[in-house]
Each structure stands twice: as structure tokens, then as C-alpha cells.
Amino acid sequence: MFVYIVECPDKTLYTGVTNDIERRIAEHNxxxxxxxxxxxxxxxxxxxxxxxxxxxxxxxxxxQLKGWSRAKEVALIEGKFDVLKSLAVTYExxx
Numbered sequence: 001m002f003v004y005i006v007e008c009p010d011k012t013l014y015t016g017v018t019n020d021i022e023r024r025i026a027e028h029n030x031x032x033x034x035x036x037x038x039x040x041x042x043x044x045x046x047x048x049x050x051x052x053x054x055x056x057x058x059x060x061x062x063x064q065l066k067g068w069s070r071a072k073e074v075a076l077i078e079g080k081f082d083v084l085k086s087l088a089v090t091y092e093x094x095x
Contacts, residue, residue, distance in 0.1 A: 001051070001052045002017065002020075002050065002058065003017050003050050003061045004016055004017070004018065004025075004048060005047050005049070005073060006025065006044035006047060007044065007045045008038065008041035008042070009042070010041055013074075014028075014037060014041075021046070028042065028043075048077045071087055072084060072088070
């Protein structure tokens with residue numbers, strides 16, 4: 001299973017989970033589901049993905065990422081783990 005983040009032309013980010021990353025990105029770009037968030041925001045560009053052996057873990061990570069701020073998602077995409085860590089600490093302190 002894969003967790004992925006794509007960027008839309010309007011610069012919004014979309015996070016999803018799939019068992020076939022190439023097929024799923026192609027489905028997004030051809031407009032497979034007219035009721036989806038992505039349909040009116042095509043084409044998308046794959047910005048991040050991570051593979052998981054456990055489907056339940058992948059779904060859990062997808063749900064976690066969907067709750068993140070854009071700043072945290074961008075830090076993950078850019079591999080800026082020090083920034084990601086500081087954003088997490090800042091968020092926890094604000095609670």
C-alpha cells in the first residue's frame with residue numbers, strides 16, 4: 001500500500017492511499033471520478049509517496065497526514081524533517 005500526496009494546479013495538496021500508485025495517479029489525471037476533489041483540479045503532480053507493507057498502517061498514516069497543516073505537508077514533501085519536527089512541537093505547545 002502507498003500513501004501519497006499530489007499537488008493540484010491551484011497549489012492545493014491532496015493526500016490519498018492506494019495499492020497501485022501509478023494507476024491511481026493516472027486515474028486522478030484522466031478524471032476517473034467526477035465527484036472527487038481532484039476532478040476539477042487536474043492535472044495533478046505526485047509530490048510524495050511512501051510504501052507500507054501493512055494496509056491498516058497506510059490508512060492510519062493517510063488519516064494523520066490529512067489532519068496536518070499545509071506547512072507540515074510541504075516540509076514532508078521537501079524532506080525537511082527538522083522543520084517538520086519544529087512545526088509539530090509548535091502545534092503541541094499551542095494546544
